[in-house]
Amino acid sequence: MNKKIVKDAMILTAFTLVLGLILGVVNEITKGPIAKVNYEAEQESYRNVFKDADSFEEYKDFDAKKAEDIIAKSDYANDEILSVNTALDKSGEVLGYVISVTSHEGSQSDITLSVGIRNDGTLNGYSITSISETPGLGMLVQEKAFYSQFENKSESSYTVVKTAPSADNEIEAVTGATISSRAVTNAVNASLVYFQTVLQGGN
Template identity: 50%
Template sequence: MNGKIIKDALILFLITVIAGLGLGAVYGITKVPIEKANYNIQQNAYRTVFPDAASFEDMDGFDSAKATEAAAAAGYADDTIENCVVAVDASGAELGYVISVTDPNSYGGDVTLSIGVTDDGTLNGYSITTINDTAGLGMKAKEDSFSSQFAGKQVESFEVTKTGATSDNQIDAISGATITSSAVTSAVNAGLAYYRTLAQ
């Protein structure tokens, strides 16, 4: 009886070890392609919001925690400033910043986007890198019909309206997706708030 228990335990142990090794091998195989895909998604977002840039350079001394604190101090406590890079032209001259932000309050959870802000404070626009919303509703936040409302504006912050925008800082909500509209707008505003600390 004891021998059978020991045998079964050894078999179970071997199965666990083999399964663990298999999972480790799969992770090792997929890790690099996933990292490359994520890098490409991010670079595409950068180029979308700064098409004139020749390259994007890491900002010296960037600290996500401190950047997020700056956004929180401006009233955007739910948003996380993930990253900030400097957009430069072919001569190496600075054009502005690309700031990546996550807001957790979209209808489908987190929405992550990158905004491009020129050195004079003009918002080029945003590009969403992560969103899990309903097709035909919240996913419209990725479409020009919504995102174009932000582009070319020089405002301190935006606000969402359901009654029709009447000023540069007002954004028409996506019909049936006010929650996502607000989350995207909050992420943009958090990025702008952080930008102002860089421009001081």
Template identity: 50%
Template sequence: MKNQLVKDALVLTVITLVAGLALGFVSEITKEPIAKAEAAALAKAYQSVFADASEFEPLEGFDADAATQIGLAAEGNEGDNQITDCQVAKDKDGNDIGYIITVTTHDGYGGDITFSMGVTNEGVMNGYSITSIDETPGLGMKSTEEAFYSQFENIPVGAYTVTKTSPAGENEIEAISGATITSRSVTNGVNAGMAYFEALENAGSGDDADASEESADESTEEEGGESDE
């Protein structure tokens, strides 16, 4: 009886050990392809939101926590989201032409949505590209389709709100029908990213008073629009 117990335990241990070794081996050989696939997906996302750029470099001294705080304090950001990465976009001569800001929002309908948005130094958003999403097909998944994301293309930096009717003001984004939660969480994330971009610009050069004044105007308009809802 006792022998049987020892034998059972031994066999199970051997099986587990062999399985562990095999797993380690597979993990080792797939490490590189996985890293490559992830890098390729990211590069594709960056390129799609910043077609003019030929090179991307991580922003020096990027602090995700500080960036997230700036994002959360942003005008029009009512969501729970994080700024997880920021890259400097450079043209082929090596000049800085804008930023790629990666935002993860935690209030999507099916969990986190991560997207990268490209903003040029002129304060124009090129658009966003979603790298990780798990929304409902046919509803929230439409945020990856042109009809919705094209609303974020070539728009000035500011605070945006979601409307369920056709957009009346410049700072309104038309919600995906039946997927207001997804639309809101993406828009909140975009607002966070835009606020962080403004903070970067203000930190970078002192003569941005005009720009920030402009955005202040926009945000007052915004509040007016919101109270209507």
């Protein structure tokens, strides 16, 4: 009986080692392609909010802890600045910035978006990179009817309303999806807070 237990244990150990080796090999094989897909998806989102940019570079002075502290002191403490990239023209001049931000206030889960802001503070708009809101409701914040409300505006912040906007800083919510609409709007606002605090004026 003891010999059988030892034998079974050895077989299980060998199986576990082989399985671990296989998983390690598969991970190494897929790591590169997955990274490439993620990179291309990010670049596509950057191009969506900065169509006139020739290239994008990581903002070398981005400090995640500083960004966290800035947002924590604002009205948008449930948002998280993930990264910042500079949008460059063909000559290498900075056109503005793409700020990647996650809202933790979605109705179903987090919503992550890239927000394009020109040097003078004008919004180019946003591009959603991760969302799991309710189909036909919250998911509509990805549609032009909603996101176009932000484009080419230069307000310091935006407020969600349930009726037709009466001011440039008002954003009409998707019908039946006020929570999702507010989550995206506050994520844009958090990006603007970071921009105004750190980036505006070439800081």
